Amino acid sequence: MASLVLVAGLALPMLAPQPAYAVPPGTYAYVANIIDGTVSVIDTATNNVVDTVTVGNSPIGVAVTPDGAFAYVTNVIDGTVSVIRTSDNTVVDTVTVGNGPFGVAVTPDGAFVYVANRFAGTVSVIRTSDNTVVDTVTVGNGPFGVAVTPDGAFVYVANFADDTVSVIRTSDNTVVDTVTVGDTPQEVAVTPDGAFAYVTNRFAGTVSVIRTSDNTVVDTVTVGNEPFGVAVTPDGAFVYVANRADGTVSVIRTSDNTVVDTVTVGNGPFGVAIAKPQPKPHHDRPDHGKPGHDRPGHGHRPGPHQA
Template structure:
C-alpha cells in the first residue's frame, strides 16, 4: 500500500501544506489566492488539488465571502488556475465525482454546485433548501449527496443525477460535519450541543437513531469495511473509535487540543485529524487505539485529504 501524502489546509496561514507520509517531511507549501481556505480534495492520480477559498469568518458570521476554488499542481506546488464563481458563495468544501466533475459547496446560495473540470463551468446547481450547508458527503456511486446545515441544525438529502432535493431532516439546534457509510444509505452528523451523533437514513429521509458519545463530536468518518465510526471529540481533545453496529466506544485516544476533521488512510488502519489549537496533525491506529505520531503543521490546520504521489512524468489535464 502506497504511503502517499497528507494535504493539510492551514487557515491562519492561508496555505495548503503537502506532507509526505513515509517520512512525515513537509514536501511543499502553496499559498491560497485569498483569505482562509478551509478544505481540500485531491484528484485520484495525485496531480491536482482543489482548494476552496472560504471566508475570514466562521460559518454564519459576517466576514469576507469567497468566490473561488484554487487549482493546485501537487508536483510543482503552485496554483495553476481556478474555478471562479459568479456570485459570493463562501465555497467551503470540494469533492470529485467518478465522472471527473467537481462538486463545491456554495452555502450563501443554499446550494452545492457541480462544475465540469475541463471547462471549469457550472453544469448544475443542487438546492439544499437550508442555509449554511457547510459540509457534505457523496455516496461512492455518486448518486446521493447529504449536507450538514450548521445553524439550521439539519441534513439535506439530494439525488445528484436528477438534481432533486429529496428532503430535509431536522436534527438539532446546531450540527457540524457529516459522513456517509460506504453503502451510502446512512449518514452521521454531530449535535453541537449534546454528546451524540444523529443517524440519518437517506432512503427514508429521516433520523432513525442517536449514538451517544463520551463528549460532543465534530468530524466523523466510517471505515471502508463499514465496521467502525471514527469521531473527533473536539472539546475533550480525543478521537473515539466506535463499533458502528452497537454504537459502543472501542477506543478513546487522547490528542493535542481541538481535533477537527477525520481522514482515513486507504490502508484501513490509520486515521488522521488536524488539531487546530496545537498546530499539528496526529496519526492514530484505529485497531489498537494508539497515537502513532504527531506531524507539525502551520497555524490552525483544519481540512485534510489523503493523496497519491503524482508520477514524475504526469502533467495536469
Template sequence: MAINAATNGVVTTVGGISGPHNVQVSPGGDRVYAVSGAAVVAELDAATYRLKASGPTGRAPAHVVVTPDGAKAYVTNYGDGTVSAYQQGDLASAKMIRVGGGPHGARPTPDGNAVVVANMKAETVDVIDTRAHVKSAAVPVGGPPVQVAISCNGRYAYATISRPAGVVKIDLQAAKVVARTAVPAAPAQTYLMPDGRTLLSADQGTEEKPGSSISLIDTESMTVTGRIATGSGPHGLVVEPTGRRAWVTNVYDGTVSVLDLPARKAIATVEVGDEPNGISFATRPPTAPAAARMQVTLPPATSRPAHADIPHDHDTTGTE
C-alpha cells in the same frame, strides 16, 4: 500543506489561497481541490503543487467533494445556502443548487448519484440528486450537523452533531434518524473505516473547553467502543485505504496527529501552523517540490474570509 505519510514530514506549503477551509484529493490522486474564503475553489496539480484551474463559489465556501468517478465536484456555500456543482475540467461554470440554511460538510454516495450535506443552520442532513442537481430530501437531525460519512452500501449516513454533542445514524431510504450516540465534546468531522464497521468522530469541543480525542463508534450498535488521544481541538479527519493509519488536524494547537488505529494511539505529531482544518489523503507518494513553499495566484477576493461566516466552533442557532 503537503505531508509525506511515510515520514510524517512536511513536503511543501502552498500559499495564495486565502481563508482555506477544506481540501479534497481527487479519486485518481492527480488533483487537489481547496476552497478559499475569497469565494473561489482552486484545483492544484498533485505532482507539481501548481494551480491548474479555479472557479467561483457562493459566499463562505466550506467543503469541496468529488464524486467517486471524478466527473463532478461540489462546494457547500455556508454563507448563502447553496451548493455549487462543477463538471470535470470546468471550474469556470457552476450550477448553483439552492438548499437553504447553512450547508457545511458533505460527502458523495458510493454510486455518485447523490451528495449528502450537513446543513448546520437548518439542522438537517440534505440530499442532492447529482443527476438532476436538485435537493431531493432534508432529514431533521435535532441539532447542527457538521459533517457526514456514508455507509459502504449507500444506505446510511452518519452525521456529527455539535449540540447536543453526538453522532446520529440516518436511514437515507426512510429519510429519518434511526440511532444516535453521545460523544464527550462537540464533534467536527467524521470518517468511516474502510470495512464500514467503525466510525471515527473528531471531538473538537470549543476554544474555552477543547476536546482532545477522537471517538470510535460501532456503526451497528451505535455505541462508543473506545477513544484515541489527539492534540487540542481535533477537527479534520481522514483514514487511509488499509484502515491502519488516520490523520487528525488539531485546530487549537496547530498540529496534525498521526494515529495507529489497530494500536489505538498517536504515533507522531506534525507541526503545521495556525488553525488547520480540512485534510485529505492521496495514495500516490509525494513528488519533490520545486521549493519548500509554493505560491499560487487566484482571482481577486470577492467576499470575506470563510471563517468570518462559518462558526469556528461549529455551533449555530436558528433555521432558515
C-alpha cells in the same frame, strides 16, 4: 481558511477529441476559498493553480463524485451548493439547500450528495442526475461533518451543538440512531471496511470511536488540543487527526486505538486528507528490458494441448 479535496486520478473521457477549453487528464486538487468566494484548481503534477472558479458566498466544503466528473461546493452564507463540471471547470448548477451548509459527502455510487446545514439542523439530499433536493432530514443541532459508509447504506453526521452523531439510513433517509459523543463534535471519518466511525470532539480534545454494527462508542482517544479534521488510511490501519490549537497531527493506530505518534505541523491545522498509493508501472518488473522480453510468446507458457 480553505478546504481542499483531491480529485485522484481524474482521467477525462477520450472517446472524442476534447475541445480547447477542456481540462487535460490528470489529478487535481479543488480548494474552497471562503473569503474569496472561489475554488482554486491545482494540477498536482506541477502544483500550479490552473483555474479559479467563482462559486457562491463563503464556500467551505468540497466533495467530488466517484467518477471525478463533478465537484459539489457548499456556500455557507448563500445557503447553496455550486456544482462544478470538472472537464472544463464550469459551474453548471446552483442548488438551494438549508441554512448554513457546511459538510458535504457523495455516496459511493455517485447518485446522491448529502449536505449538512449547520444553522438549520438538517441534511439536504441532492440527487445528482438532475441536481434536485429530493429529501431534507432533520438531525441534531449544528450538523457539521458528514461521512458515508463504504457500502452507501448509512450517513454519519456530527452535530457540534448537542454533542451527538446522527445516523441516517440512506434507503429511506431516516435517522435510525443518535449517538452521544464528546464535547463539540466536528468531523467524522469511516474506516474502509465500514466497521468504525471516528469522530473528532473539538473542546474535549478527544476522538470517539463508534462501532457501526450497533452504533456504540467503544473507545475514546485523547489527542491534541481542538481536534478538527480526521482521515483514515486506505488500509484502515491508522487515523490522522488535525489538532487546530496546538499545531499538531495525532496518529491513531486503529488496532488498539492508541496514539502512536504526534507530528508537529503548521499553525492552526484544520483539514486532513490521505492520498491512495498509486500502482507501479509495468516497466518496474525485474525482467523488463531484458533481451527477448518483448518477443512474441514471452511470458506465455504453452498449455497442455499447445506443446
